[in-house]
Amino acid sequence: MLKAQITVTLKQSILDPQGSAVEKSLRSMGYPIEAVRIGKFMEVRLAEDNVAKANEIVQEICHKLLSNPVIETYHYTLEQEHQKEVEA
Amino acid sequence: MLKAQITVTLKQSILDPQGSAVEKSLRSMGYPIEAVRIGKFMEVRLAEDNVAKANEIVQEICHKLLSNPVIETYHYTLEQEHQKEVEA
Numbered sequence: 001m002l003k004a005q006i007t008v009t010l011k012q013s014i015l016d017p018q019g020s021a022v023e024k025s026l027r028s029m030g031y032p033i034e035a036v037r038i039g040k041f042m043e044v045r046l047a048e049d050n051v052a053k054a055n056e057i058v059q060e061i062c063h064k065l066l067s068n069p070v071i072e073t074y075h076y077t078l079e080q081e082h083q084k085e086v087e088a
Numbered sequence: 089m090l091k092a093q094i095t096v097t098l099k100q101s102i103l104d105p106q107g108s109a110v111e112k113s114l115r116s117m118g119y120p121i122e123a124v125r126i127g128k129f130m131e132v133r134l135a136e137d138n139v140a141k142a143n144e145i146v147q148e149i150c151h152k153l154l155s156n157p158v159i160e161t162y163h164y165t166l167e168q169e170h171q172k173e174v175e176a
Contacts, residue, residue, distance in 0.1 A: 001122060007095070007129045008129075009129065009131070019130075022130070022153070022154070025153060026132075026149055026153065029149075029152070029153070031134075031145055031148075031149060032134055032135040032136050032145070033132060033133070033134060033135065034089060034133035034134065034135050035131075035132075035133040036130060036131070036132050036133075037130070037131045038128065038129070038130050038131075039128075039129040039130070039131070040126065040127075040128065040129055041095045041096075041097065041126070041127040041128055041129040042107075042110070042124060042125070042126050042127070043097070043123075043124070043125045043126075043127070044114075044121060044123075044124050045121070045122035045123040045124075046119075046120060046121060046122060047120040047121065047122050048120050057119055057120070060119075061114055061117075061119060064117070065110070065113060065114065065117070066110070
């Protein structure tokens with residue numbers, strides 16, 4: 001089983017009102033903040049052990065469902081998930 | 089300037105209806121998906137160069153504003169941000 005950790009963020013040129021709001025809140029609380037950008041984080045467990053196939057699937061679902069390629073970009077990492085083995 | 093990349097996710101014991109919805113959609117599209125969990129991703133640029141102080145700030149803002157410690161956990165990485173230098 002492979003686990004993909006996906007982050008979807010707005011492209012740099014796209015305004016991020018949610019990030020601006022958090023930025024202002026943090027500044028008003030007195031923290032030395034320069035900028036905040038907010039995105040989504042997704043953890044997808046795949047019933048697939050072939051890394052090449054899993055890469056294909058993740059890219060496809062990012063394009064089709066998890067991100068909007070017009071305004072967003074995505075990054076992901078794939079890792080083998082170690083299942084706990086229970087001894088009898 | 090330091091950049092913190094923060095992911096905030098629901099604790100394992102907390103139901104994630106948004107993740108379940110995405111999981112069902114992906115399965116109905118024919119992808120071999122086991123599970124999906126959805127969280128938030130935040131990139132915070134700090135006007136602070138001291139790593140120890142930056143760590144303190146990030147942990148504080150995660151507790152106070154960016155996550156709800158009752159139902160969520162957070163992870164973050166801190167890295168030096170290289171600013172482009174423009175030569176005159």
